[in-house]
Amino acid sequence: MAAVQETVDRVRRIDVDQYRYGFETLIESDKAPKGLSEDTVRFISAKKNEPAWMLEWRLEAYRRWLTMTEPKWARVNYPKIDYQDLYYYAAPKAKKTVSSLDEIDPEILKTYEKLGIPLREVEVLEGVVRPEGEEGSGQRKIAVDAVFDSVSVATTFQKELKKAGVIFMPISEAIREHPELVKKYLGSVVPTSDNYFATLNSAVFSDGSFVYVPPGVRCPMELSTYFRINERNTGQFERTLIIADKGAYVSYLEGCTAPQRDENQLHAAVVELVTLDDAEIKYSTVQNWYPGNSEGVGGIYNFVTKRGDCRGNNSKISWTQVETGSAITWKYPSCILRGDNSRGEFYSVAISNGHQQVDSGTKMIHLGKNTTSRIISKGIAAGVSQNTYRGLVTAHRKATGARNFTACDSLLIGDKCGAHTVPYVEAKNSSALFEHEATTSKISEDVLFYCVQRGLTQEEAVGLVVNGFVKDVLQQLPMEFAVEAQKLISISLEGSVG
Amino acid sequence: MSLLEVKDLQVSVDEREILHGLSLTVNLGEIHAIMGPNGSGKSTLSHVIAGKPGYEVTGGEILFKGEDLLEMSPDERAVKGVFLAFQYPVEIPGVTTINFLRTALNAQRKARGESEFLVPDFLKKMRSVASSLNIPMDMLKRGVNVGFSGGEKKRNEILQMALFEPSLCILDEMDSGLDIDALRVAADGVNALRSPDRAMVVITHYQRLLNYIVPDVVHVMSKGRVVKSGGKELALELEASGYAQFEDAA
Numbered sequence: 001m002a003a004v005q006e007t008v009d010r011v012r013r014i015d016v017d018q019y020r021y022g023f024e025t026l027i028e029s030d031k032a033p034k035g036l037s038e039d040t041v042r043f044i045s046a047k048k049n050e051p052a053w054m055l056e057w058r059l060e061a062y063r064r065w066l067t068m069t070e071p072k073w074a075r076v077n078y079p080k081i082d083y084q085d086l087y088y089y090a091a092p093k094a095k096k097t098v099s100s101l102d103e104i105d106p107e108i109l110k111t112y113e114k115l116g117i118p119l120r121e122v123e124v125l126e127g128v129v130r131p132e133g134e135e136g137s138g139q140r141k142i143a144v145d146a147v148f149d150s151v152s153v154a155t156t157f158q159k160e161l162k163k164a165g166v167i168f169m170p171i172s173e174a175i176r177e178h179p180e181l182v183k184k185y186l187g188s189v190v191p192t193s194d195n196y197f198a199t200l201n202s203a204v205f206s207d208g209s210f211v212y213v214p215p216g217v218r219c220p221m222e223l224s225t226y227f228r229i230n231e232r233n234t235g236q237f238e239r240t241l242i243i244a245d246k247g248a249y250v251s252y253l254e255g256c257t258a259p260q261r262d263e264n265q266l267h268a269a270v271v272e273l274v275t276l277d278d279a280e281i282k283y284s285t286v287q288n289w290y291p292g293n294s295e296g297v298g299g300i301y302n303f304v305t306k307r308g309d310c311r312g313n314n315s316k317i318s319w320t321q322v323e324t325g326s327a328i329t330w331k332y333p334s335c336i337l338r339g340d341n342s343r344g345e346f347y348s349v350a351i352s353n354g355h356q357q358v359d360s361g362t363k364m365i366h367l368g369k370n371t372t373s374r375i376i377s378k379g380i381a382a383g384v385s386q387n388t389y390r391g392l393v394t395a396h397r398k399a400t401g402a403r404n405f406t407a408c409d410s411l412l413i414g415d416k417c418g419a420h421t422v423p424y425v426e427a428k429n430s431s432a433l434f435e436h437e438a439t440t441s442k443i444s445e446d447v448l449f450y451c452v453q454r455g456l457t458q459e460e461a462v463g464l465v466v467n468g469f470v471k472d473v474l475q476q477l478p479m480e481f482a483v484e485a486q487k488l489i490s491i492s493l494e495g496s497v498g
Numbered sequence: 499m500s501l502l503e504v505k506d507l508q509v510s511v512d513e514r515e516i517l518h519g520l521s522l523t524v525n526l527g528e529i530h531a532i533m534g535p536n537g538s539g540k541s542t543l544s545h546v547i548a549g550k551p552g553y554e555v556t557g558g559e560i561l562f563k564g565e566d567l568l569e570m571s572p573d574e575r576a577v578k579g580v581f582l583a584f585q586y587p588v589e590i591p592g593v594t595t596i597n598f599l600r601t602a603l604n605a606q607r608k609a610r611g612e613s614e615f616l617v618p619d620f621l622k623k624m625r626s627v628a629s630s631l632n633i634p635m636d637m638l639k640r641g642v643n644v645g646f647s648g649g650e651k652k653r654n655e656i657l658q659m660a661l662f663e664p665s666l667c668i669l670d671e672m673d674s675g676l677d678i679d680a681l682r683v684a685a686d687g688v689n690a691l692r693s694p695d696r697a698m699v700v701i702t703h704y705q706r707l708l709n710y711i712v713p714d715v716v717h718v719m720s721k722g723r724v725v726k727s728g729g730k731e732l733a734l735e736l737e738a739s740g741y742a743q744f745e746d747a748a
């Protein structure tokens with residue numbers, strides 16, 4: 001027990017207070033008045049020069065939200081949120097419209113440089129060492145949309161994407177420039193009435209990314225959005241909408257960080273994915289919002305609705321997430337398998353340390369014939385954290401031949417944390433075949449001693465064992481992200497700031 | 499100066515004393531065999547030298563290269579050159595053996611202030627050591643010890659010994675679970691590492707292993723003490739007469 005205890009003590013001492021992204025950027029910002037009312041909604045819509053239909057859509061959501069109550073079923077505890085004590089919109093005071101990176105506030109650029117995000121249009125991803133000592137790695141381009149508080153500050157590689165016919169822009173621009181696409185798809189996967197936080201988002205979302213990949217096009221590069229909450233007392237409500245038209249393919253990455261603050265900050269995003277016939281979307285997240293300090297003060301409340309609709313036959317949506325941050329995570333990226341032969345995948349690593357609370361999982365809704373889904377979830381709990389996997393797999397009456405495979409593994413570090421698995425399975429036709437496996441284990445003292453006997457420090461040993469545990473999931477990430485995620489996992493558990 | 503000096507070591511687990519004042523001196527270049535019946539405390543001694551948590555040292559001391567070993571964390575001991583080949587090597591799923599070896603070797607080198615091996619240099623070194631031990635590359639691409647046979651696990655231990663080049667190698671029951679062919683391969687690997695700059699402590703229950711790894715000194719352990727020491731002929735004597743004669747001496 002001693003080695004594990006030592007690890008637990010060390011993790012407790014150093015972990016979360018050394019959040020690496022906890023700096024604050026000093027820039028002037030333009031805020032909406034505090035609190036939420038119809039006026040706030042109008043203010044945001046006006047700031048974005050939105051057409052009337054968009055304002056109406058928001059107001060309808062706002063009125064709906066007033067009639068709703070916060071959900072209570074998740075295994076998370078937090079003090080009541082005062083929705084009138086938040087700012088719903090904060091934008092860096094911009095020099096009007098931004099047409100090139102040179103016009104962006106250099107402080108913001110510096111922030112993104114500190115975060116290691118390639119906003120400059122250069123191929124910065126040279127020399128990435130492949131894990132496992134494999135040789136060879138090509139340079140690749142990643143187009144980035146960076147969202148700072150409530151607005152998108154830069155989208156790179158626009159021209160090159162345009163040539164391929166791919167639309168990748170802030171959703172606020174898409175509302176003005178591609179209203180027919182936005183009208184058709186926005187809210188078509190997550191309706192404005194869906195749930196408390198999604199409805200709130202529909203009323204006040206300020207920015208986010210929009211992607212449309214036309215029929216038959218394979219998006220020529222990875223698309224990526226980095227979200228950063230900077231302002232105090234500011235909620236971040238971004239909205240992402242990705243559409244892969246018939247036979248299209250796109251891989252999309254999302255990364256998030258926030259400064260270290262004593263008060264809790266609310267993040268309530270909505271992500272909608274739509275795939276038409278034979279299309280595929282691969283959506284990856286590395287979430288590292290500030291988790292709060294070692295006493296459990298501060299940190300982000302991450303209440304997110306992510307859903308994909310495999311609307312077309314033979315289409316595929318794959319979610320991969322590495323969740324290391326946030327004080328509270330409430331997140332269930334899901335797939336509606338509507339088209340025949342469509343496929344949904346969910347690969348997840350959720351780490352909780354200190355006082356973090358994670359309630360995350362997925363829903364696979366089988367509606368079409370011969371639809372398949374796969375769920376691989378790895379939960380790691382340390383400190384006094386609570387880590388819950390919550391999953392739902394259902395097959396509709398007409399979903400003949402539906403197949404699901406679920407594997408949920410939990411790893412406990414220390415004996416003050418908890419891991420919970422809550423799987424719901426519902427088959428309304430007899431041909432559905434659902435398999436479920438679950439394991440919970442403690443990090444083995446003998447394994448740790450084996451590693452330290454070979455010269456690894458206790459922290460390095462924990463990092464290595466944990467990275468082995470999550471390997472199946474990390475393999476799903478694009479290579480650059482896998483390397484980053486691996487580092488992040490070690491940091492969030494070891495406290496060895498890199 | 500001796501490489502390893504264990505002086506009057508007393509060790510307890512859960513309030514129960516297991517080693518009752520054990521002494522042992524090992525010099526560079528020597529091979530010592532420690533023999534004794536099950537439960538006599540051989541593994542306990544090896545664990546305490548390597549720094550495994552869970553043991554309480556209630557008396558005595560251990561000097562390694564003249565330094566107080568008990569003051570060092572287990573990873574510091576490894577970095578200083580203490581290597582323990584485990585009786586039961588553990589499995590680490592999801593971590594390939596290659597990755598493990600490189601991570602460990604570089605961790606040791608870094609801690610000693612030496613430059614870390616780049617991937618190509620490391621692979622070159624590893625390939626040559628592996629081929630001398632008859633270890634195929636595809637075994638190294640698997641998770642550490644995952645699905646390895648008994649013989650493969652022991653060869654993997656010796657591979658690490660060869661890569662890390664420690665000055666003290668403790669081999670705990672290297673022969674357990676090996677058939678005679680596997681034993682011969684493993685013993686050849688160990689013999690290739692005999693060097694004037696290194697000492698080995700070979701722990702075994704049976705004399706058989708010592709036909710392959712011929713020791714300079716043999717110690718007999720019983721009930722937490724060294725009860726007799728002598729030359730390699732002591733092992734043969736034990737083989738003929740058994741441990742029973744020492745039970746009373748202890």
Ligand SMILES: Nc1ncnc2c1ncn2[C@@H]1O[C@H](COP(=O)(O)OP(=O)(O)O)[C@@H](O)[C@H]1O
Nearest residue numbers: 511512516534535536537538539540541542543
């Ligand atoms: N972790 C432990 N907890 C309790 N007793 C132990 C532990 N380790 C060893 N012992 C006891 O110490 C004695 C010596 O064991 P060990 O060192 O494994 O002997 P050997 O390796 O010579 O067979 C045995 O009686 C064993 O039961």
Ligand SMILES: [Mg+2]
Nearest residue numbers: 540541585671
């Ligand atoms: Mg033993």
